[in-house]
Amino acid sequence: MKVLVVGANGQIGKHLVSFIQKGNNLEAKAMIRNADQASFFEDLGAETAVVDLEQDTDAIAKATEDVDAVVFTAGSGGSTGKDKTIMVDLDGAVKAIEAAKTAGVKRFIMISSFDTSREAIQEAASSFAPYVAAKHYADEWLRGSGLDYTIIHPGLLTNDKGTGQVNAGVKVERDEVPREDIANVILASLENDTTIGKEFQVVGGTRAVKEAINSI
Amino acid sequence: MKVLVVGANGQIGKHLVSFIQKGNNLEAKAMIRNADQASFFEDLGAETAVVDLEQDTDAIAKATEDVDAVVFTAGSGGSTGKDKTIMVDLDGAVKAIEAAKTAGVKRFIMISSFDTSREAIQEAASSFAPYVAAKHYADEWLRGSGLDYTIIHPGLLTNDKGTGQVNAGVKVERDEVPREDIANVILASLENDTTIGKEFQVVGGTRAVKEAINSI
Numbered sequence: 001m002k003v004l005v006v007g008a009n010g011q012i013g014k015h016l017v018s019f020i021q022k023g024n025n026l027e028a029k030a031m032i033r034n035a036d037q038a039s040f041f042e043d044l045g046a047e048t049a050v051v052d053l054e055q056d057t058d059a060i061a062k063a064t065e066d067v068d069a070v071v072f073t074a075g076s077g078g079s080t081g082k083d084k085t086i087m088v089d090l091d092g093a094v095k096a097i098e099a100a101k102t103a104g105v106k107r108f109i110m111i112s113s114f115d116t117s118r119e120a121i122q123e124a125a126s127s128f129a130p131y132v133a134a135k136h137y138a139d140e141w142l143r144g145s146g147l148d149y150t151i152i153h154p155g156l157l158t159n160d161k162g163t164g165q166v167n168a169g170v171k172v173e174r175d176e177v178p179r180e181d182i183a184n185v186i187l188a189s190l191e192n193d194t195t196i197g198k199e200f201q202v203v204g205g206t207r208a209v210k211e212a213i214n215s216i
Numbered sequence: 217m218k219v220l221v222v223g224a225n226g227q228i229g230k231h232l233v234s235f236i237q238k239g240n241n242l243e244a245k246a247m248i249r250n251a252d253q254a255s256f257f258e259d260l261g262a263e264t265a266v267v268d269l270e271q272d273t274d275a276i277a278k279a280t281e282d283v284d285a286v287v288f289t290a291g292s293g294g295s296t297g298k299d300k301t302i303m304v305d306l307d308g309a310v311k312a313i314e315a316a317k318t319a320g321v322k323r324f325i326m327i328s329s330f331d332t333s334r335e336a337i338q339e340a341a342s343s344f345a346p347y348v349a350a351k352h353y354a355d356e357w358l359r360g361s362g363l364d365y366t367i368i369h370p371g372l373l374t375n376d377k378g379t380g381q382v383n384a385g386v387k388v389e390r391d392e393v394p395r396e397d398i399a400n401v402i403l404a405s406l407e408n409d410t411t412i413g414k415e416f417q418v419v420g421g422t423r424a425v426k427e428a429i430n431s432i
Contacts, residue, residue: 055338056334057334083342083343086301086302086349086350087345087346087349090302090349091337091349121307122271129299129303133303133307134302137306
């Protein structure tokens with residue numbers, strides 16, 4: 001199974017491509033914005049596709065043509081302007097979803113935010129609310145897409161080394177979670193079709209990732 | 217018929233409330249952010265409701281309870297930060313739509329942007345694209361809402377005095393249009409149920425507003 005990783009050059013994306021390439025079941029295709037980001041992925045033996053998520057759906061669909069699943073882990077990041085929130089976190093996600101539909105790829109895994117409910121938008125600090133809103137509408141679009149989706153809602157992401165252990169469920173207590181462990185959760189979700197049509201929150205915890213995901 | 221005007225304190229909103237109050241068929245309820253904006257509307261004999269569009273849907277639904285139609289003409293405006301685009305133009309619109317559904321109000325008129333298609337997002341200048349994207353998703357939400365909607369796509373808005381004449385159609389050539397004439401188009405749409413389930417572009421032109429809207 002070949003997996004298009006949208007946002008491969010992010011920290012979760014890099015861990016994920018690395019895990020996929022080290023395993024035996026899957027192969028990764030890293031979607032990156034600039035050709036000079038390619039060497040990291042080429043060194044892992046992964047294919048790359050240079051596509052800016054702000055291009056049109058056709059360009060993304062072309063990169064999606066020969067894969068079996070799409071993982072969306074792109075994010076506008078803290079250093080870009082607020083205008084990028086809607087263009088990447090919402091519109092970029094919707095274009096990736098539509099590209100998957102166009103290319104006939106059913107499996108789609110979305111890396112969302114911890115809580116993207118209507119209530120979470122209202123309760124968010126005003127500087128954070130636009131991000132929560134963008135993720136809210138992206139998740140809504142995916143739920144209504146007809147794709148075989150899984151929506152992963154990670155807690156507060158850290159760059160700590162992964163522990164291989166998490167706590168996952170429809171509602172869990174908000175806590176930190178290493179990006180490396182989220183990459184592991186994505187991998188486990190790709191390998192477990194019982195996660196299709198489901199969404200869950202994930203924080204650092206005490207259960208092995210595979211076991212935690214199997215119990216979703 | 218009582219009409220809730222969301223964004224009443226904007227320039228289109230002020231013209232609209234004024235037209236409604238001067239006519240005999242309708243009455244206006246002006247939804248405004250601050251109580252100190254009320255006097256303009258009270259002088260016109262219009263009811264007011266002080267609700268910030270960034271409040272939750274319940275607050276907006278409460279203002280919507282006793283009306284028969286909702287007009288959404290709020291906009292984040294050029295002077296606010298880019299983060300307001302998603303919070304007002306998209307999320308505010310969605311909350312107004314959901315509020316109408318909650319309150320059992322079927323009729324909803326959206327003042328959109330001239331072209332909110334996928335192609336228009338891609339072709340927009342990068343500084344304008346977030347606004348087009350926000351309006352695109354707001355329009356999409358309304359189309360799928362089950363409400364009796366009309367989506368009005370005005371050309372380049374000016375503060376020129378209205379002429380009472382426009383050119384309206386599914387696709388018209390992009391041109392300027394006075395805000396006062398758009399207020400007239402909204403009024404004509406409220407008074408003509410053949411506009412339900414339709415959307416159209418409007419620019420300055422040569423047909424009387426009522427006639428132009430009747431031919432939609």
